[in-house]
Amino acid sequence: MMLQSIRKYETFVDRSNPITKIGLAAVLFLTVVLIHNPNYLFHLSLLLLLAMIILSGVKLRYLAALIAVMLLLGSISSLYMIFYGEGTTTLYSFGIIHITEESFVRGIHVMMRGLAVSFFGALIIFTTRITDVFYSLMQQLSLKPKYAYSFMAAVRMVPIIISEYVVLRQARKVRRALIHKKYVTGMKGFKTTIITLLSQSIRRAYRLGIAMESKGFDDGPRTYYHRTSFSISDIYLLLFIGACIFMSFQLGQIITPFETTDAR
């Protein structure tokens, strides 16, 4: 896995069940949506940021790049709220842009919601192998093997398709010199690219399907090479996220960067 090459160490998050992680992500999403006090949310985002940095085991320079992108996207998403939101205390006004204190806080609040969820999401993605997700979906939630294995096979195809695309681009770059550019640019170029890549993938998928069946694959009962179950790590993760939420509520009453306690 490419992700493994940018990681330094593993933590208990790696060892917890993917289903726990997905479930916690859903709970966290709901919690974040229901928090209206920006002070609580501020601390929660901060704690989840720390969690991502420490528990993901990813090298710092990659994390720094990721955080920069997240902050950038987060602030862009908050701009709409900030510029055009309603409010009574005007901070700045220019044309249709009308920034009020209320809209400013609301914009920041929306951004923090997004960030909190993204930080946890990134932590999950860094610490979960896609095959483990499907193994546990099959074993804990009895997903049909037919779907799980098809999906895993499809995931395996992605890097192959990417490398084919690279070669296709190279081939077009050298053929371009001899031909009219109308063949490789615009809609026509796009269409032939898609058709070529699709036809290659369909053929490969067909062959793979036959190979899978020739290995005796069916939808019936089976054993599992990776046995996934719930463990003490799941409890740790559960407690950890619970603690984060609890701490943010406590800290939010002590350290209050925002004056208002309701961003609505």
Next chain:
Amino acid sequence: MVMDIANLRLRFDGEEENLFHGLDIRVEEGEKVLLLGPSGSGKSTLLNIMGGLIPRVIEIPMKADRLQVSDDCAYVFQDPDSQFTMPTVGEELGFVLENKGVRQSEMKQKFTAVLEAVGLDVSFGKDIQELSGGMKQKLAIASALLQDSHTLFLDEPASMLDEESARHVWDTVESIWENRTVVIIEHRVEYIWDKMDRVILMDDSGGIVCQGTPEDMLTNHGKLLTAFGVWHPRSWENAPVLRRAKPSEQTLLEAQSLDVRRGEDSILKVDGLKIRKGEWVTIEGANGTGKTSLLLALMKLIPSAGGLYYRGKKIRKTKDIAGGVYPVFQNPELQFITNKVFDEVFINLEMHFDKTEAMRQTGNILERFGLSAVSHLHPLEISTGQKRRLSVATAAGGVPEIIMLDEPTFGLDQRQTFRMLELFSEMTGAGTSIVMITHDEEIKRRYPSRRLLIEDGRLAERTAVNDAPVNQEV
């Protein structure tokens, strides 16, 4: 178990002709059988019927008077990339055992046993994508062994490998085939020919032309084998005798202290390389030594340090060199741009000649490459051999001065390979330079005017080519 099929008839959807017209075939217990035949002769289809994949998995209407097929078999297919389901070695082998319902606690022990049997020394957590082609095929054989079946079907398992890896794969197959019935389809047969019990030659419409022991086939049916264009151990005795390319003194392409890099590592160093007009150069080297990278670097498609000159002009970007130098990549499908075989060649000429002349020349080129019959078809629907020829044909318009080919004869049958070599000879005769990557010892020995070798990360001149007097006019 014995496989016995009598009076087999089968028709693909939309085809007017039956593929098999009452085919009879019987394979004895423990027999080792090699199936030969031109492409489209239905070898793979027959293999899929013998293992019960048709009609159980692939639904094709078929009839037979007697159909006793193997219910206990495993397959190894040609393409390493489309026969694995899972990302890692352990998970892939696990997949086979999971299907059989083997208990998890017994799995690892079985993995170790089969990996040892095929001589593959990797950890269970190893990413399959990081294995070489030869290792992937060994893994495919290992998973076939895990199925614990008594019949093995091998559908060109070594055709995508270089010679050395192919030999390893065949050694592996031979080491595990005792007590098993083995049916093999393969183009490159020199290693296995003598080890087979029986060789069967099929014709273009799925009929059996002749069959016999390997010696019998060579002594009594050699002409038929050649007539059907399949490779056999004596194929090269009929190889075309070609005039050795006589390069002119004019240097077209020059590389000076080229250093091809990937990230922080140097993949390949080229101290000095000159390609002259009308040369036929081969580039040799084991798998993974950077032959393809060299080709890409010469086209400035991947970064490299050092000087690169085309006709004395320094090359900085791909577009400074494209057109004059034309690479043909290994995977022909990815080079096609249009919806018609004819257009694929035509668009390369329409900018350089007036329309009638371009059409006339396109017709000529398609004729020379044996593609006239398919000129109205989509490039993606013609056969593998035709695709490869078409990808070379796009370079043949006379505009490019150097054609660089990445294994142009790969997967071609004997007839097609010899024809391709003749075409290359015609081109060099007309002053075009040919630079080709090839693994084929016979080609390297017989045809190039100069041989280059990549070894230990460095490109070097190989010994003079004149050590090969066979089939050469001087």
